[in-house]
Amino acid sequence: MFEDESGAILNMSMEQNAFVSYCIPCHDTVNTLEFCPYDCGSSLLAIGTNSRVSIYCCRFLHTEEGEDESFQEDFDFKLLLDIQNGCPVRSLTWSPLSSYQSCEQQDTVRIAAAGSDNRIKIFTTIFDATTDAQVLEGHSDFINSLAYSPENGDILASTGDDYTCRLWGNDCSQQACFQLTAPGMSVCIHEKEPGKVMVAQKNGIIKIFSLDLQHQISSCDSGISPLMGIDWCKSDEDIIGAVAGTEWMVFQLSRSSQPLERRQAHVDGVRDIKWCKCNPSLLATSGRPGRQIKVFSTKHYQIPLNTSLKVSYGMSWHAELPILGVGGDWKVHLYYIEPAKPQI
Template identity: 45%
Template sequence: MTDDSNYRQYNIPRSDVVQCVEFSPFEWSSKLLAVATGSRVAIFSCRFQEEDNEVNGFEYNHIREFKLDCKSSAIAWSPGTSLSTLPKVMCFIAAGVDYKLRLLQSDLKDDDTVLAFEGHSSYVNSVTFEPNQGEQIASTGDDLTCRIWNKDGDMLTLFQLTSPGMSVCWHNEEDMKILVGQKNGVIRIFSLHNQQPIMSLNCGQTPLMSTDWSRHNCLLVGAIAGSDWMMFDTSLSSQPIEKRQAHIDGGKIFRWSRCHESLLATIGRPGRQIKVFNTRHQQLHINTSLPVAYGLTWHLNLPIIAVGGDKRVHIWVVESA
């Protein structure tokens, strides 16, 4: 089912259901897309006509496939990834359904290493790199913890939560602050200086399934809880400053656009609805459904989203952004 939204759609075929997808959020690796199927993670380089006049629509190149011995539930790119350096550096971390994190580092030749991080005792829902130096990693999950690790797999800090951790985000400018969205509707901002919570936001409804920190305004936090997406201004109130219904049977994923301050995307039910909202008006840029939809990621520089599907990655270009 689709509406009359103005967008173009592409896809990347795969041989199995795609569990998660992630565009790199860093300028020097922004063309890279990680795609997890089964126990493998494939890396693609994507080019769009919006940023390259030599491209007719969309082109992709399969760079490499890595075997991780376990299905992945979440992936995060390291800011140290770069294919323009010598030697090349590829680094990402994947949360496995066996509760372990796996840090993969490769020079795309003969030197691949996979290091498993052990400590979580239940499903890991979210993982992220510290965005500036990339020396630390945060993860959160159903074991009511948020954990900070170094790249050697040593756990540096453990934050005890009051509900399953659904999302973890690092502050884009202040690397001593992290945000954790809890399933009970509470979003907590922690300080890594003193390992204490410094602020809490309250969605006022449950279950909270996903939250995100705006790249354009670090005072803005977005979340999806119950059937609604909501937006917080951390300088004004612990309550939402805006709320809109997204999915009548419950939302699942919320992501701010990385390139456009007013765009956000959600996935929810009934079915597997994908919607792109604009916070400045009531227009839906995308309103469509898929039989299967896992993961949601925005391109760094373009109003483009990717979603994992059944034997393919679905990609939409938001034309009217």
């Protein structure tokens, strides 16, 4: 058991040796959250609520015992920054310019937040200094997803219910606008494919655009709608995951525009998908009934995590550890997914 600075108890539980869970108390219901995906800021966690963006530092002590990795039951977190947003936060993405070692080192954090007012705000701060906010306007409807170019952060992509995917430059100007044939649900840019942007349309089509040519270069078809989300496998730019209807599916871009694998995920509909960043065989989905969270393995049919929460919004994997963060009712749930033990 652990306590934060206010004395609140942090939850920790073990369930069938499948995972360890922790909770971070929050001031409001969590709408979205994102671990910083870059090594220099991997301890950072951004949480978007109905009024602000909160930046936390999360420390997990990870050791090795013999040949088997183990997870020490030591976890600490600290609230670094609260940024008022003026409206509910619906999507977050980290700039690769973000880094953090300690507040004393004058590290810089840059994060983009999409709000319910259909605007994007880019917050840049040096700890112990003022926070600068830049506002991007152009979307005429709900913004569903944001993604920075992970190479140098010079491009920010956004997509939403106005049937567009928009590209923004460092000067906050709109660089391009791709017209879609359905609402855009997710947008991704891969570090090994910096010249491409991938967009999931709600009608089941996944489109890939060239940033240089500024037009569509390929597409995939899930064959099911509504298509609710996609995610690009961090370790393999040829592999993407998607969720549509009640299923999750995997595409190999170089082989086929149709799914190579598909499995049932949630019987009443699936909402989101996230690849584990440090283990390419793990992926997480959320859906119904209820607020169900599952972690699947592409190597076997065991389900390392299957749980339901009273409230759940947003999911994000830690950059270096198999830890899944899930937004909840006045808290963030963190699940450490233990590696599967070999069958004897």
